[in-house]
Amino acid sequence: MPSDESFVAVTCTAPVNIAVIKYWGKRDEELILPLNSSLSVTLHQDQLRTTTTAAISRDFLEDRIWLNGQEEDVEQPRLQACLREIRRLARKCGSTGDEDQHLLTPGPSDRVHVASVNNFPTAAGLASSAAGFACLAYTLARIYGVEGDLSEVARRGSGSACRSLYGGFVEWQMGQRADGRDSVAWQVASESHWPQLRVLILVVSAERKPTGSTVGMQTSVQTSDLLKFRAEALVPARMAEMARCIQERDFPGFAKLTMQDSNQFHATCLDTFPPISYLNDTSQRIMQLVHRFNAHHGQTKVAYTFDAGPNAVIFTLEDTMAEFVAVVRHVFPPEANGDKFLKGLPVTPVPVSDDLKATLAMEPVPRGVQYIIATQVGPGPQVLDDPDVHLLGQDGLPKPRPAA
Amino acid sequence: MPSDESFVAVTCTAPVNIAVIKYWGKRDEELILPLNSSLSVTLHQDQLRTTTTAAISRDFLEDRIWLNGQEEDVEQPRLQACLREIRRLARKCGSTGDEDQHLLTPGPSDRVHVASVNNFPTAAGLASSAAGFACLAYTLARIYGVEGDLSEVARRGSGSACRSLYGGFVEWQMGQRADGRDSVAWQVASESHWPQLRVLILVVSAERKPTGSTVGMQTSVQTSDLLKFRAEALVPARMAEMARCIQERDFPGFAKLTMQDSNQFHATCLDTFPPISYLNDTSQRIMQLVHRFNAHHGQTKVAYTFDAGPNAVIFTLEDTMAEFVAVVRHVFPPEANGDKFLKGLPVTPVPVSDDLKATLAMEPVPRGVQYIIATQVGPGPQVLDDPDVHLLGQDGLPKPRPAA
Numbered sequence: 001m002p003s004d005e006s007f008v009a010v011t012c013t014a015p016v017n018i019a020v021i022k023y024w025g026k027r028d029e030e031l032i033l034p035l036n037s038s039l040s041v042t043l044h045q046d047q048l049r050t051t052t053t054a055a056i057s058r059d060f061l062e063d064r065i066w067l068n069g070q071e072e073d074v075e076q077p078r079l080q081a082c083l084r085e086i087r088r089l090a091r092k093c094g095s096t097g098d099e100d101q102h103l104l105t106p107g108p109s110d111r112v113h114v115a116s117v118n119n120f121p122t123a124a125g126l127a128s129s130a131a132g133f134a135c136l137a138y139t140l141a142r143i144y145g146v147e148g149d150l151s152e153v154a155r156r157g158s159g160s161a162c163r164s165l166y167g168g169f170v171e172w173q174m175g176q177r178a179d180g181r182d183s184v185a186w187q188v189a190s191e192s193h194w195p196q197l198r199v200l201i202l203v204v205s206a207e208r209k210p211t212g213s214t215v216g217m218q219t220s221v222q223t224s225d226l227l228k229f230r231a232e233a234l235v236p237a238r239m240a241e242m243a244r245c246i247q248e249r250d251f252p253g254f255a256k257l258t259m260q261d262s263n264q265f266h267a268t269c270l271d272t273f274p275p276i277s278y279l280n281d282t283s284q285r286i287m288q289l290v291h292r293f294n295a296h297h298g299q300t301k302v303a304y305t306f307d308a309g310p311n312a313v314i315f316t317l318e319d320t321m322a323e324f325v326a327v328v329r330h331v332f333p334p335e336a337n338g339d340k341f342l343k344g345l346p347v348t349p350v351p352v353s354d355d356l357k358a359t360l361a362m363e364p365v366p367r368g369v370q371y372i373i374a375t376q377v378g379p380g381p382q383v384l385d386d387p388d389v390h391l392l393g394q395d396g397l398p399k400p401r402p403a404a
Numbered sequence: 405m406p407s408d409e410s411f412v413a414v415t416c417t418a419p420v421n422i423a424v425i426k427y428w429g430k431r432d433e434e435l436i437l438p439l440n441s442s443l444s445v446t447l448h449q450d451q452l453r454t455t456t457t458a459a460i461s462r463d464f465l466e467d468r469i470w471l472n473g474q475e476e477d478v479e480q481p482r483l484q485a486c487l488r489e490i491r492r493l494a495r496k497c498g499s500t501g502d503e504d505q506h507l508l509t510p511g512p513s514d515r516v517h518v519a520s521v522n523n524f525p526t527a528a529g530l531a532s533s534a535a536g537f538a539c540l541a542y543t544l545a546r547i548y549g550v551e552g553d554l555s556e557v558a559r560r561g562s563g564s565a566c567r568s569l570y571g572g573f574v575e576w577q578m579g580q581r582a583d584g585r586d587s588v589a590w591q592v593a594s595e596s597h598w599p600q601l602r603v604l605i606l607v608v609s610a611e612r613k614p615t616g617s618t619v620g621m622q623t624s625v626q627t628s629d630l631l632k633f634r635a636e637a638l639v640p641a642r643m644a645e646m647a648r649c650i651q652e653r654d655f656p657g658f659a660k661l662t663m664q665d666s667n668q669f670h671a672t673c674l675d676t677f678p679p680i681s682y683l684n685d686t687s688q689r690i691m692q693l694v695h696r697f698n699a700h701h702g703q704t705k706v707a708y709t710f711d712a713g714p715n716a717v718i719f720t721l722e723d724t725m726a727e728f729v730a731v732v733r734h735v736f737p738p739e740a741n742g743d744k745f746l747k748g749l750p751v752t753p754v755p756v757s758d759d760l761k762a763t764l765a766m767e768p769v770p771r772g773v774q775y776i777i778a779t780q781v782g783p784g785p786q787v788l789d790d791p792d793v794h795l796l797g798q799d800g801l802p803k804p805r806p807a808a
Contacts, residue, residue, distance in 0.1 A: 226671060229633045256677070263679045267630055267671035273660070274695045275667045281685045291678045 008106055009055040009390045010142040014135035014381040016048040016120075016128070017041065017163045017170065018199070018313045020258040020305060021242050022265035024213075025221045025231060031180040032159045035221065036231035037239050039171045040163040041315075042191065043199055044378030047344040050131040051384075052116040053391035054139040060111040066391075066398045067116050067132070081156035082136055083112070089153070090144040106143060114139070115391035115398045120373075133157030134164030138381040151184035167191040167379035169246045171239070191379045194249050198321045198345070200314040201373040202328065204282045211276050213308040220272040227268040234264070251317055255303030258315060259290070262305040278308050282332075282368040286312045289331055289362060293324065296359040322350045325372060331362050332369035345374040412510055413459040413794045414546045418539035418785040420452040420524075420532070421445065421567045421574065422603070422717045424662040424709060425646050426669035428617075429625040429635060435584040436563045439625065440635035441643050443575045444567040445719075446595065447603055448782030451748040454535040455788075456520040457795035458543045464515035470795075470802045471536070472521050485560035486540055487516070493557070494548040510547060518543070519795035519802045524777075537561030538568030542785040555588035571595040571783035573650045575643070595783045598653050602725045602749070604718040605777040606732065608686045615680050617712040624676040631672040638668070655721055659707030662719060663694070666709040682712050686736075686772040690716045693735055693766060697728065700763040726754045729776060735766050736773040749778035 023038035063074045063083060074080075090108035116135060118128050137153035140146070151172075154161035162185040163170045175183030220227050238261060245254035269276040279287075283306055290304045302324050303315045316324055325342065330352045334341035393399045427442035467478045467487060478484075494512040520539060522532050541557035544550070555576075558565035566589040567574045573594075579587030624631050642665060649658035673680040683691075687710055694708045706728050707719045720728055729746065734756045738745035797803050 225638055226630050226668065230630070234629055260677050263677065264630065264675050267675040270674060271668050271671040273664050273667065275691060277688050284681050287679060
């Protein structure tokens with residue numbers, strides 16, 4: 001067992017982000033450079049987060065990694081790209097692993113053990129890889145003493161991970177350079193900019209997604225003419241318009257463009273050959289529900305967006321959240337365990353008016369939505385100071401996980 | 405009751421057509437001029453047809469029309485446009501309604517009674533309006549003695565109706581003129597050109613379609629940037645390639661492009677705001693089934709296409725039809741009345757190999773597909789000579805309909 005003196009550990013958390021202008025398709029598979037810029041909202045870590053511990057000890061003979069308690073192959077290319085990149089930056093930052101400072105700043109050549117856990121189901125279409133690689137980049141940077149922007153480290157793990165490096169509203173600018181150095185994330189507005197904004201995740205299915213996004217993107221780039229047109233001709237103006245909506249807290253504008261961009265992303269998936277379909281009948285019903293809810297109110301009070309899976313992410317304002325949750329309960333009646341239907345932020349139950357029910361004109365379908373997570377905009381990655389939270393023990397192995 | 409001498413009736417039938425390069429969106433709503441050219445396959449009238457009787461009598465005081473036994477408002481604009489157009493052509497053809505020739509050639513100013521029936525469910529996404537208006541144009545032309553191309557008459561009723569004026573493989577060229585005179589249908593290849601081609605209609609739902617195609621197209625033209633790009637930049641090359649595939653009887657090429665164009669059409673529907681979705685989970689399963697079936701065989705042996713509804717139209721060759729029908733029966737087991745599951749052309753039952761079932765890897769879902777209609781490529785409109793088939797009696801009113 002390594003002695004205390006040669007063991008250093010850092011534990012950080014990182015958030016999930018949800019794109020409102022979607023990223024789909026790479027112009028460089030190796031460097032993970034996107035076909036177009038994208039813009040996302042960072043969700044609060046009180047509800048959804050990845051926690052990662054990185055530990056270094058002179059006694060470690062090799063890099064090792066555990067995800068949700070299971071050891072994974074450390075040789076997987078994307079993980080290796082992150083590790084190479086952070087060590088390159090560590091060398092650049094002058095972190096040489098000098099003997100005297102060893103306890104504070106391990107050197108780039110030191111082997112690292114990493115353990116990471118999500119507090120939400122992996123691969124359920126909730127962008128777990130984005131939070132995971134952002135957390136990895138952030139934690140490795142802390143332990144290797146790397147300062148400055150970590151977009152490239154996170155991006156090499158999973159493109160959209162660079163957007164989880166910041167809180168609030170984040171743009172990943174596609175960049176122009178062949179080496180990708182200008183393909184970086186930056187904060188458009190902080191997490192305190194629009195405090196009324198609320199987010200509801202409608203978990204439609206926790207099954208693994210049918211087509212992984214890496215393979216899906218490749219097929220789309222190869223076969224969809226609509227995707228190329230969207231990326232080149234349509235996204236630039238949408239990026240500018242979305243940034244304006246956020247700056248001005250223009251909810252109807254933000255909501256409409258969010259829905260349009262989600263739909264256009266899924267349109268390019270359908271234009272892919274063979275076609276990719278992430279939306280199922282429940283997703284479609286949720287879309288219809290949102291449009292009818294807005295029509296009833298005569299204004300755009302709620303927006304949906306869907307990533308590479310059937311789950312809906314709903315944006316609304318504080319004053320509308322309770323009514324929309326009630327409407328979801330009406331259209332998708334929860335099963336017997338109705339008390340577990342709503343997780344996250346508390347939402348006061350309100351009735352749905354007969355008038356609204358009549359406008360919706362939708363027959364209730366039990367079990368369409370499994371549960372709802374209510375959350376809001378949140379900050380970027382955080383360092384946890386309490387050594388008790390480390391996921392790795394002094395022996396460099398994962399601690400036994402507490403019962404859920 | 406009018407006397408025999410002053411009563412003339414003509415009865416014709418016309419086919420349904422299925423577009424393999426899709427029409428969606430008008431550049432002129434009044435003249436019904438399309439944003440892009442389209443190409444269709446005419447289905448055989450042994451299985452799917454509209455039958456229309458037009459009758460003229462000096463005793464008729466007004467134009468009247470009955471659809472499937474119900475009298476309809478003859479003032480509806482599209483019907484009026486057809487009637488105006490056929491009377492304009494009748495005057496041009498010199499059919500003046502001369503007294504001596506009256507029994508053979510009624511004049512343009514004579515009032516007409518029309519009765520029309522489909523032998524398939526109306527508005528079930530089977531392009532009933534195309535067959536209906538083609539049959540109307542063709543029947544009116546016979547009774548008013550109009551010769552030549554009837555594209556404009558049919559088109560004014562329903563755009564795609566002009567494609568039902570010909571058998572085999574038909575192009576509706578978009579045309580360039582503002583008055584629409586060059587927006588006409590013509591036959592790319594006759595119904596005897598590709599005798600091995602077979603068509604299966606998988607009826608998924610006979611409910612009325614959620615968004616009518618007229619309104620849907622308008623919304624798409626107003627809101628979908630992808631639709632404009634498709635129409636201008638992509639369809640012209642697809643038209644040429646589809647014509648080549650048909651001329652050369654290149655089934656894999658025909659099949660792949662048919663699927664791609666169906667998917668792209670539905671992609672532009674999804675890019676519409678609010679989005680339009682005609683494909684449901686059963687439609688998606690059929691698409692997946694086709695791709696897996698083709699993957700199993702290592703070649704494209706089957707294609708799907710979907711119009712403005714969830715029903716699938718399947719193209720395949722004679723030698724593959726029995727196996728594909730068996731596969732549909734396997735994935736969508738018929739209800740108790742399994743003997744009514746397959747209508748139209750006879751198909752010999754064959755077993756599905758365990759190997760194929762394993763490749764499909766799809767759990768059977770009862771009641772997904774209601775029934776299948778097996779058909780093939782067929783001829784254009786026909787005149788029926790037997791006066792017993794007239795849908796209108798000598799009194800100018802619909803005859804009692806025979807029990808189904």
